Amino acid sequence: MTINIGIIGFGFIGHIHEQSLADRNQMKVIAICDIDSEKMNDSITKNVIKTTSVDELLKIKTIDTVIVSVFNDAHKEVVIKAAIAGKNIICEKPAAMNVSEFDEMMAVVNEKKVKFTVHQQRRLDNDFRTAKKVYEKKELGNIYTVQSKLYGLNGNMHDWHIYKKHGGGMLYDWGVHLIDQMLYMIDSKIISIFADVRNVINEEVDDYFKILLEFENGIMGEIELGTYYLTDKPHWFERHWFIGGDKGSMYSDGFIPEGKVVKTSRLLENVPGKTVMTASGPTRSFGTVADGILMTEELPVTNYNYQMFYDNYVNTLQGTDDFLVKQSEVRRVLSVMQAVRESGLKKESIKFKNGL
Numbered sequence: 001m002t003i004n005i006g007i008i009g010f011g012f013i014g015h016i017h018e019q020s021l022a023d024r025n026q027m028k029v030i031a032i033c034d035i036d037s038e039k040m041n042d043s044i045t046k047n048v049i050k051t052t053s054v055d056e057l058l059k060i061k062t063i064d065t066v067i068v069s070v071f072n073d074a075h076k077e078v079v080i081k082a083a084i085a086g087k088n089i090i091c092e093k094p095a096a097m098n099v100s101e102f103d104e105m106m107a108v109v110n111e112k113k114v115k116f117t118v119h120q121q122r123r124l125d126n127d128f129r130t131a132k133k134v135y136e137k138k139e140l141g142n143i144y145t146v147q148s149k150l151y152g153l154n155g156n157m158h159d160w161h162i163y164k165k166h167g168g169g170m171l172y173d174w175g176v177h178l179i180d181q182m183l184y185m186i187d188s189k190i191i192s193i194f195a196d197v198r199n200v201i202n203e204e205v206d207d208y209f210k211i212l213l214e215f216e217n218g219i220m221g222e223i224e225l226g227t228y229y230l231t232d233k234p235h236w237f238e239r240h241w242f243i244g245g246d247k248g249s250m251y252s253d254g255f256i257p258e259g260k261v262v263k264t265s266r267l268l269e270n271v272p273g274k275t276v277m278t279a280s281g282p283t284r285s286f287g288t289v290a291d292g293i294l295m296t297e298e299l300p301v302t303n304y305n306y307q308m309f310y311d312n313y314v315n316t317l318q319g320t321d322d323f324l325v326k327q328s329e330v331r332r333v334l335s336v337m338q339a340v341r342e343s344g345l346k347k348e349s350i351k352f353k354n355g356l
């Protein structure tokens with residue numbers, strides 16, 4: 001089986017989809033579309049059909065699946081048109097600007113019985129999968145905190161991402177990935193959400209947020225992102241995970257995770273306080289730890305890659321798998337994002353009586 005693909009929106013990620021599919025046998029890009037014809041000049045696909053009209057691309061009968069990679073505010077219109085044309089759909093994230101838009105889109109998708117998934121490929125990031133693996137091993141005891149943090153150190157936001165009308169801002173950009181990862185990892189309902197959402201330097205859109213997700217199982221999920229954490233370090237981002245439980249912790253830094261699982265032999269008995277001199281003065285609780293008290297283990301190894309997203313797509317169309325990213329999960333993430341915005345505006349927590 002070869003699935004013929006049309007890419008609608010041939011900008012940054014449209015090009016990445018084309019490159020990622022270039023060497024695959026079962027998925028073949030046959031057409032591309034962008035309202036800006038110049039964007040298509042550097043297509044690497046031989047004999048690809050190029051058009052500036054979404055309707056023209058959708059008329060191509062041999063296209064089975066479209067990848068929708070236009071600006072965020074145009075997803076709804078393009079997805080609905082594609083569903084009416086009977087095309088299966090891989091939509092870029094965030095699938096919609098809000099839950100009601102998403103519901104409108106899914107009403108047509110489901111009525112037309114076309115397949116639909118969202119390119120939340122950061123579920124395949126190895127830093128995330130490492131944290132998820134540690135979480136699932138249940139060796140850290142009762143977990144009380146799961147922290148996921150991403151900081152841009154050079155103050156970069158760009159192009160349409162700084163405009164509200166196109167769905168700009170970091171919550172729609174990376175926020176959707178970070179929330180999706182947290183919900184995919186923690187197997188519990190959310191009972192409350194508190195968020196601080198700010199425009200630190202942007203006029204129209206958010207460029208900083210801290211989100212606290214209180215889960216029914218007692219875990220507080222914490223997500224923080226800032227694009228304006230200026231430093232002159234040689235790298236351009238910081239990515240951190242921390243999981244804390246009553247039997248141990250896990251920390252990792254970077255997208256290729258470097259860190260440890262850390263446990264302690266020190267129990268809450270026979271622990272005489274020892275005063276240690278530190279740069280901030282004498283302390284007992286925050287001093288260095290005596291030898292032999294901390295036990296460290298290497299992080300588990302994971303081996304995911306983004307091709308697995310397309311593997312899963314092919315397998316699902318062949319009926320041997322289910323979509324990695326399901327409609328109900330996408331809707332839940334959008335519901336969380338809506339509550340995050342509401343909490344950010346009201347500066348109060350949003351509670352879910354029956355859990356979200």
Ligand SMILES: NC(=O)c1ccc[n+]([C@@H]2O[C@H](COP(=O)([O-])OP(=O)(O)OC[C@H]3O[C@@H](n4cnc5c(N)ncnc54)[C@H](O)[C@@H]3O)[C@@H](O)[C@H]2O)c1
Pocket residue numbers: 008009010011012013014033034035036039054069070071072074078092093094119120121159160172173
């Ligand atoms: N999954 C990921 O990791 C990831 C990464 C980057 C972007 N994205 C998503 O992909 C989408 C595109 O982002 P980008 O960074 O590639 O932006 P981009 O500006 O580089 O590309 C978008 C392209 O869509 C075209 N376009 C806009 N409206 C159109 C329409 N109605 N019909 C046809 N073409 C249209 C624009 O001319 C532009 O070339 C966004 O939804 C974004 O959130 C996802």
